Amino acid sequence: MSVPTSQFEETGVPRVPVGDGIEAVFDWVNENLGAFFDLVSDAVSGATETLADVLNAPTPLILVVLFAALAWLVKNWKFGVVSFIGLAFIISVDQWENAMTTLALVLVATVIALVIAVPLGLAAARSDSVSNAVRPVMDLMQTMPAFVWLVPMVTLFSIGVGPGVVATIIFALPPGVRLTELGIRQVDAEVVEAGHAFGSSPGQILRGIQLPLALPTIMAGVNQVIMLALSMAVIAGLVGAGGLGGAVTSSISQLDIGLGFEAGLSVVALAIYLDRTTAAVGGGAATRARRISGALGRILGRSGTTAAPVPAGSRT
Amino acid sequence: MPMIQSHEIFKIFGNKPERGVERLRSGATRDDLRKDGLTPAVMDASFDVGEGEIFVVMGLSGSGKSTLIRMVNGLLMPTAGSMSVAGEDITRLRGKDLRRVRREKVSMVFQHFALLPHRTVGENAAYGLKVQGLNRSEREKKADVALQLVGLEGWGGSLPGELSGGMRQRVGLARALAAETDVMLMDEAFSALDPLIRREMQDQLVDLQHQLGKTILFITHDLNEAMRLGDRIAMMRDGRIVQIGTTEQILNDPANDYVAQFVQDVDRTRVLTASAIMEAPVALLGSEQGPRAAHRLLRENQLSSLMVVGRDKTLHGIVHEHEVAEAVQQGTDDLDGVLRSATTVRLDTTLSDLISAAAESPAALAVVDEHGKLRGVVPRVTLLNALGDPTTVVEHVGPEQKVMA
Structure with missing residues (x-):
């Protein structure tokens, strides 16, 4: 990129060669760490493709029934029916294989994103300086237009599933970090203090108090990570990640309105299913854990106490 | 230490x-x-x-x-x-x-209870014991004892959210007690x-x-x-x-x-106790003494009644002026006929309770300890003074200072 000398005279602001700098950085990284990125690419694309193969192995309808049953289990029978209809629709428009490829990509990206995000969120919740350092990075990752991440990914990983997964991780990571930090920081300080007062170690407080009480918020973060991963997974079709994104991309290049909508509606069906399922798991996790542990205690009668005269399912 | x-x-x-x-x-x-x-x-x-x-x-x-x-x-x-x-x-x-x-x-009880909402009352009460590393059955045994102490027997399986504020703080108290x-x-x-x-x-x-x-x-x-x-x-x-x-x-x-x-x-009547306002009795009658001695003491000290105590200061009762005078006239030698039961209060009885006791008794109140020994008296005037102007409340009055009656 040439630097026009006239710019300073026109605007009074000198040209800062940001683009050149970033390009140089990526070139350097690519030249020196190329082998490492190839390894990462192979690993994530290997995992994604294996998972996609697994998801595509059984007859689609059987899998749809299983997914619908899961929806029924975590929420209610109505949602089970809606899930069945939505997922069966994907089969009917012949996008099932693509949908499973996309689902595999979303799941792999989500798992990796959470493995990074949750510990980072915990660290940020514990230390203000970590929090201050992490926040602008998260802002950058989240607000940078999604497409922009694809270009350097292609430079580093070339075309394929690998760059798609990595770009998806970058885009989907921030809410996982933010909501983990928020959840931990929101835990009643007095309860944490009680943990200290009775001699708990920081680890015991984290496991026994902070994580359980922050769980609903962390699960909201997981839900957000999955939804962002799905939206990015479709965009990742542009770099050859395949799946529904690939179908959307080819519909654009061929101006195929029909294919575009069929793939698009399949994304919608998959999104609704993933969103409602994870939201139900997240929102109910704490309540259910309480109810189960309470019920177990009563059934086993180990504590030798009789249950309080309160309906078992009452929410608090 | x-x-x-x-x-x-x-x-x-x-x-x-x-x-x-x-x-x-x-x-x-x-x-x-x-x-x-x-x-x-x-x-x-x-x-x-x-x-x-x-x-x-x-x-x-x-x-x-x-x-x-x-x-x-x-x-x-x-x-x-x-x-x-x-x-x-x-x-x-x-x-x-x-x-x-x-x-x-050292254990601690908190203002807003600080219970774990996702754990049962029993598990909350046992929190300190879990941190101490006790096994499950020991924890539950001790937590049950602590819950019983605070009056929450049978609530071990409930969740804190199902309890009222007072009950939740009892759980907080039980948690501190269980830690022993x-x-x-x-x-x-x-x-x-x-x-x-x-x-x-x-x-x-x-x-x-x-x-x-x-x-x-x-x-x-x-x-x-x-x-x-x-x-x-x-x-x-x-x-x-x-x-x-x-x-x-x-x-x-x-x-x-x-x-x-x-x-x-x-509210002084609820805070001050008999021990804070009681006075040393002006005169006491030994249980072995007779009506004549009683009569003399009553006259000398211008009293209308006298506390009767044994050698070890155990309170035996009270004698009243008019009955003592009668006994002296009849020439009786012992106190049996005139000894009446005295209205007694404890050292830690509050002023408000002294007032109702004083209402029932014409004579001064006898302040006794747990062994029944006389520790002091509260004449009505003293009680009224304590209620009125704080500056007149005295902790100790020697026998030489006469109470105006």
Whole structure:
């Protein structure tokens, strides 16, 4: 990129060669760490493709029934029916294989994103300086237009599933970090203090108090990570990640309105299913854990106490 | 040896707080330090809490009492001074050692209960035991005992959210009791409860303390609560302890205007006890003496009745002037015919209860201890004086000072 000398005279602001700098950085990284990125690419694309193969192995309808049953289990029978209809629709428009490829990509990206995000969120919740350092990075990752991440990914990983997964991780990571930090920081300080007062170690407080009480918020973060991963997974079709994104991309290049909508509606069906399922798991996790542990205690009668005269399912 | 020993404790918040301590010692005020970005929360606090004592730290919000209590178990580390609990110097302990002291020596009850909402009442009560590393069955056994002590038998399987505020704080109390520490810290433990429940909890705490002999450091902003619970009270203001004393000492001899202003609204009839206002009897009749001796004593001292005691000061009863006069006229030699039962009260009977007792008895009230020995008397006039003008309340009146009747 040439630097026009006239710019300073026109605007009074000198040209800062940001683009050149970033390009140089990526070139350097690519030249020196190329082998490492190839390894990462192979690993994530290997995992994604294996998972996609697994998801595509059984007859689609059987899998749809299983997914619908899961929806029924975590929420209610109505949602089970809606899930069945939505997922069966994907089969009917012949996008099932693509949908499973996309689902595999979303799941792999989500798992990796959470493995990074949750510990980072915990660290940020514990230390203000970590929090201050992490926040602008998260802002950058989240607000940078999604497409922009694809270009350097292609430079580093070339075309394929690998760059798609990595770009998806970058885009989907921030809410996982933010909501983990928020959840931990929101835990009643007095309860944490009680943990200290009775001699708990920081680890015991984290496991026994902070994580359980922050769980609903962390699960909201997981839900957000999955939804962002799905939206990015479709965009990742542009770099050859395949799946529904690939179908959307080819519909654009061929101006195929029909294919575009069929793939698009399949994304919608998959999104609704993933969103409602994870939201139900997240929102109910704490309540259910309480109810189960309470019920177990009563059934086993180990504590030798009789249950309080309160309906078992009452929410608090 | 005191269970809690606080020696010249300072806590200053801010950057490099140590520099504030010297300045405070050499006479700088709180506001001087504030200008430098330092916030002194507790200044030069020294006090001892004896074994089995309920020691109340009383102060308004911002007086530093919450900071003070948190330095007792090391939740906050003092900037200067030393703090020892059950023989352990908290200020020298860190990490593992500090956690051991918290597990074994000192437990805590919190203002807003601080229970784990996702754990049952039983699991909450057993929290300290779990941290101590006890196995499940032992934990449950001890937690059950603690729940029983606080009157929550049978609630072990419920969740805290299903309980009322008072019951939740009983769980908090059970959690502290279950840990079986000698020292209990209570941070505004009853302040979040409504008045009736609060009263009930206070009575229960006193009962438990008698039963278990715990050493309790209790923080409150409610003077009535302080006086009802505290064996001794430390009054705090702006980070400093301004007076330490028993309820009576603080009521009758306030150290400064601040304390005096504070105590002027106290309902004295509910706080002062018979021991604070009773007087030494002007004259006593030995149980072996006869009506003639009684008659002479009554006349000499211008009394209308006399307490009759044995050699060991055990109260036998009371004789009244008109009956003694009759007996003397009839020439009776012993007291059997004239000895009446006296109206007795205990040392810790409050003024309000003395009033109703006095209403039933024409003569002075006899104050006896748990062995039935006479410790003093409360004539009606004394009782009225105690109710009226605080300055007339005297703790001790010698026999030579006659009571005007």
